[in-house]
Amino acid sequence: GDSVTQMEGPVTLSEEAFLTINCTYTATGYPSLFWYVQYPGEGLQLLLKATKADDKGSNKGFEATYRKETTSFHLEKGSVQVSDSAVYFCALLLPNTNAGKSTFGDGTTLTVKP
Amino acid sequence: GAGVSQSPRYKVAKRGQDVALRCDPISGHVSLFWYQQALGQGPEFLTYFQNEAQLDKSGLPSDRFFAERPEGSVSTLKIQRTQQEDSAVYLCASSRSGRGYEQYFGPGTRLTVT
Numbered sequence: 580g581d582s583v584t585q586m587e588g589p590v591t592l593s594e595e596a597f598l599t600i601n602c603t604y605t606a607t608g609y610p611s612l613f614w615y616v617q618y619p620g621e622g623l624q625l626l627l628k629a630t631k632a633d634d635k636g637s638n639k640g641f642e643a644t645y646r647k648e649t650t651s652f653h654l655e656k657g658s659v660q661v662s663d664s665a666v667y668f669c670a671l672l673l674p675n676t677n678a679g680k681s682t683f684g685d686g687t688t689l690t691v692k693p
Numbered sequence: 694g695a696g697v698s699q700s701p702r703y704k705v706a707k708r709g710q711d712v713a714l715r716c717d718p719i720s721g722h723v724s725l726f727w728y729q730q731a732l733g734q735g736p737e738f739l740t741y742f743q744n745e746a747q748l749d750k751s752g753l754p755s756d757r758f759f760a761e762r763p764e765g766s767v768s769t770l771k772i773q774r775t776q777q778e779d780s781a782v783y784l785c786a787s788s789r790s791g792r793g794y795e796q797y798f799g800p801g802t803r804l805t806v807t
Binding site for chain 1 (some may be wrong): 737
């Protein structure tokens with residue numbers, strides 16, 4: 580079945596450090612890929628997405644490139660801020676199904692210290 | 694409304710009680726999804742509606758779980774005879790269409806069964 584594997588956390592960084600959170604997937608077909616962020620006490624917010632191979636999603640300084648050859652969608656940011664502290668979820672969605680349900684990874688908790 | 698809303702935000706139930714969780718999707722969104730998020734894990738799909746039709750309920754863990762969306766807008770997730778393993782955050786999401794459009798999540802209802 581479809582699955583998403585994220586690097587295990589928690590991840591702790593100092594402000595302005597470089598961030599990478601690894602995500603790999605297994606899917607039958609050609610999924611769309613997403614990164615969601617969840618701040619404490621809040622619901623999931625879409626951070627960025629990519630719908631086909633070699634697409635790069637970007638938002639708020641975060642980037643991720645859809646790599647079909649390695650089935651990966653790693654999240655990166657060049658300089659993290661304290662406000663980036665949150666839980667990050669990688670997810671896939673198979674658009675050619677009626678269900679359209681998303682499959683999520685287990686999340687990676689990021690803590691950024693000043 | 695501006696976003697997906699859910700109520701109540703927190704619910705404590707004694708084992709054996711019935712609970713009802715409400716979701717108000719974004720106006721005009723055709724598709725509605727329910728997910729269950731256990732502590733420290735990613736959301737797991739429960740069920741999906743397209744308008745008032747429940748097209749996929751494969752994720753519902755038992756026949757104690759029931760969801761409805763009678764007028765194709767507001768949805769209710771009902772859990773009968775709650776058990777401790779039902780304790781989780783229940784997330785609702787909506788999208789313009791089930792076929793690959795991004796999903797917008799509500800803040801969730803945290804259910805604790807004592």
